[in-house]
Amino acid sequence: MAGFSFLLSPIPHPPSPPVPELPEVETTRRGIRTALRGRQVTEFALRDHRLRWPVDRALAKILPGQRVRDVRRRAKYLLVELDGGTLIAHLGMSGSLRVLPAGTPWLKHDHYELHLDRGGCLRFNDPRRFGSLHWVTGDPLEHPLLAGLGPEPLAREFDGDYLASRARGRRVAIKQFLMDQRIVVGVGNIYASEALFRAGIHPRRAAGKVSAERYARLAAAVKAVLGEAIKQGGTTLRDYVNADGMPGYFRQKLFVYERDGQPCRRCGTPIRKLAQGQRSTYFCPACQK
Ligand SMILES: [Zn+2]
Numbered sequence: 570m571a572g573f574s575f576l577l578s579p580i581p582h583p584p585s586p587p588v589p590e591l592p593e594v595e596t597t598r599r600g601i602r603t604a605l606r607g608r609q610v611t612e613f614a615l616r617d618h619r620l621r622w623p624v625d626r627a628l629a630k631i632l633p634g635q636r637v638r639d640v641r642r643r644a645k646y647l648l649v650e651l652d653g654g655t656l657i658a659h660l661g662m663s664g665s666l667r668v669l670p671a672g673t674p675w676l677k678h679d680h681y682e683l684h685l686d687r688g689g690c691l692r693f694n695d696p697r698r699f700g701s702l703h704w705v706t707g708d709p710l711e712h713p714l715l716a717g718l719g720p721e722p723l724a725r726e727f728d729g730d731y732l733a734s735r736a737r738g739r740r741v742a743i744k745q746f747l748m749d750q751r752i753v754v755g756v757g758n759i760y761a762s763e764a765l766f767r768a769g770i771h772p773r774r775a776a777g778k779v780s781a782e783r784y785a786r787l788a789a790a791v792k793a794v795l796g797e798a799i800k801q802g803g804t805t806l807r808d809y810v811n812a813d814g815m816p817g818y819f820r821q822k823l824f825v826y827e828r829d830g831q832p833c834r835r836c837g838t839p840i841r842k843l844a845q846g847q848r849s850t851y852f853c854p855a856c857q858k
Contacts, residue, residue: 589660591722591755592798594645597666601691602640604668605649605683609636612684616675621661621701624681628704632656632683643710644718644754654706657714661699667692719753722791727753729785736776736784744845746776747791756791759826760798762851764790766825771857772843772850797822825851 589597613632618624635651642648647666649656658666671688681702683691693700705712720727735752736743746752747761756764765772767790770783779787824834829842829851838855 588662588757589645589664590757590759590798591645592795592801594647594660594755595642595799597660598640598642598647601647601649601666601668604689605637605640605685605691607637608685608687608689609634610651610683611686613681614684615681617680619698620680620695621659621699622703624702625704628702631704637685643715644721644750646715648709650709654704655709657701657703657705657709657712658693659701659714661695661697661701663697664693664695664700667694717751719749719751722753722755722795727788727791729781729788732784732788733779733781736779739776741776742772742845743770743774743776743779743787744772744850747787748846748848753791755795758848758850759823760791760794762826763794763824766851766853766857767794769857772845772852774858825853827851 610632613629615624615626615629618626631653632651635653638650638652640647640649645659647656647658647660649658660666669682669690669692671684671690673690673692676694678696679692679694680698680700681693685691693702701714703712703714709715720731732752736746739746741749744761744765747756747764748758762772764787768783768787770779770787825840827849828840831840832838833840833853833856836853836855838853840851841854843850843852
């Protein structure tokens with residue numbers, strides 16, 4: 570059982586967990602990879618197939634006997650690579666994947682589980698059912714869900730030059746540009762606000778009116794913000810599902826997100842909030858131009 574040291578004890582599921590963002594998905598990947606890699610699937614149990622898209626019942630026949638080769642991530646999708654294909658799992662708005670001891674009773678909102686040889690199972694819980702599970706036998710990156718996505722924010726190819734070239738002539742606000750999955754994946758609302766603050770860029774500035782130099786700063790800020798959240802996430806996944814609805818580790822480090830009316834940590838000017846694309850954006854009117 571040594572391989573199952575990660576999250577072995579059942580964790581109570583909160584009533585309304587926060588939306589998993591890229592750092593939480595990456596933290597999940599690292600945890601389940603340790604527990605799954607090299608293990609053979611002995612059974613696939615589907616308790617309820619009605620997720621965002623119906624889960625294929627045939628998986629109960631397809632998966633047993635296959636070994637897990639690796640667990641990778643593309644954007645917010647987890648790719649569980651097996652001998653004969655890949656499971657593409659998304660956590661949706663409220664989902665979580667956990668490694669639990671075999672025989673753990675089903676909890677409310679548990680939808681499927683993979684049983685593994687030598688004990689343990691991978692269990693999916695999702696109160697809002699926006700999560701998904703697909704099986705592909707070809708290249709998973711060519712699946713319609715994944716094809717057409719922009720680069721990973723932590724990849725080398727994502728840099729200031731890339732952003733500047735994609736932004737040329739664009740009038741869309743920089744905040745929305747940064748959250749466009751075709752431009753770059755996994756930069757959610759919190760991280761977009763925080764990265765723009767760190768780069769000193771006003772969230773409403775037109776994407777085509779940001780200099781190459783500032784784009785270099787912005788790309789670095791995106792990598793830093795996400796990198797810090799991932800680094801903390803590995804040790805505080807439990808906090809990620811706290812009642813507060815926000816990763817406790819990260820909230821203390823936020824400069825602008827949900828801090829409207831409070832003094833800027835850099836200059837003291839009250840942080841402001843504005844609406845962009847039905848999402849709230851937070852910024853410092855003095856530090857961001
Ligand atoms: Zn400021």
